[in-house]
Amino acid sequence: MSDRLLVLCRHGQSDWNLKNLFTGWKDPGLTELGVEEAKAAGRKLKNLGLTFDIAFTSDLSRAQETLRLALDEIGQPELETIRDWRLNERDYGDLTGLNKDDARKKWGEEQVHIWRRSYDIAPPGGESLKDTVARTLPYYVQEILPQVLRGRHVLVSAHGNSLRALVMVLERLTPEGILKRELATGVPIVYRLNADSTVESWQDLAG
Numbered sequence: 791m792s793d794r795l796l797v798l799c800r801h802g803q804s805d806w807n808l809k810n811l812f813t814g815w816k817d818p819g820l821t822e823l824g825v826e827e828a829k830a831a832g833r834k835l836k837n838l839g840l841t842f843d844i845a846f847t848s849d850l851s852r853a854q855e856t857l858r859l860a861l862d863e864i865g866q867p868e869l870e871t872i873r874d875w876r877l878n879e880r881d882y883g884d885l886t887g888l889n890k891d892d893a894r895k896k897w898g899e900e901q902v903h904i905w906r907r908s909y910d911i912a913p914p915g916g917e918s919l920k921d922t923v924a925r926t927l928p929y930y931v932q933e934i935l936p937q938v939l940r941g942r943h944v945l946v947s948a949h950g951n952s953l954r955a956l957v958m959v960l961e962r963l964t965p966e967g968i969l970k971r972e973l974a975t976g977v978p979i980v981y982r983l984n985a986d987s988t989v990e991s992w993q994d995l996a997g
């Protein structure tokens with residue numbers, strides 16, 4: 791098994807996840823369930839015997855808080871952590887703050903699904919997944935991947951769509967394939983990489 795370890799984890803449930811609101815770059819905190827999910831993520835990683843050499847997170851508190859809670863469980867509260875906006879959630883533009891069911895009533899189920907899950911169609915005033923890939927992938931290649939390839943164990947705590955941008959590349963999904971790839975809150979995905987940066991194996995720590 792390769793020692794090039796990369797763990798991606800979506801933040802625990804946020805207040806706005808619970809209220810079913812488009813969140814994007816807004817900065818709500820975690821709910822009680824979100825706190826529990828973050829701690830559980832840490833425990834799952836600890837139970838696998840994993841420790842980390844560096845962590846990356848976004849500029850948004852739900853991802854930072856998830857990381858902090860998980861690291862406390864792992865027993866590495868002081869781990870070196872780099873924060874960067876390029877790991878932020880995709881900007882939901884004019885949809886930000888709207889209820890997702892209300893949006894479906896207003897624009898129709900299909901249109902809202904296209905805004906949420908299509909690869910290259912952006913919500914009004916916001917970022918498509920393709921736009922998100924365009925800022926998240928260079929950051930991954932320049933800052934995160936070199937650490938993994940050096941054999942450092944890397945933990946990334948970020949968001950549904952900024953992580954889908956990376957998952958698409960790691961799992962070699964097509965624009966059609968990424969449509970169906972959902973990331974649950976607080977569920978770590980453990981990747982082992984080959985020396986050429988392709989994925990040797992991966993495991994979703996759901997349940």
Ligand SMILES: O=C(O)[C@H](O)COP(=O)(O)O
Pocket residue numbers: 811812813814879882906949950951
């Ligand atoms: O920004 C948001 O609203 C969510 O975190 C992700 O939302 P989505 O599942 O609608 O893309």
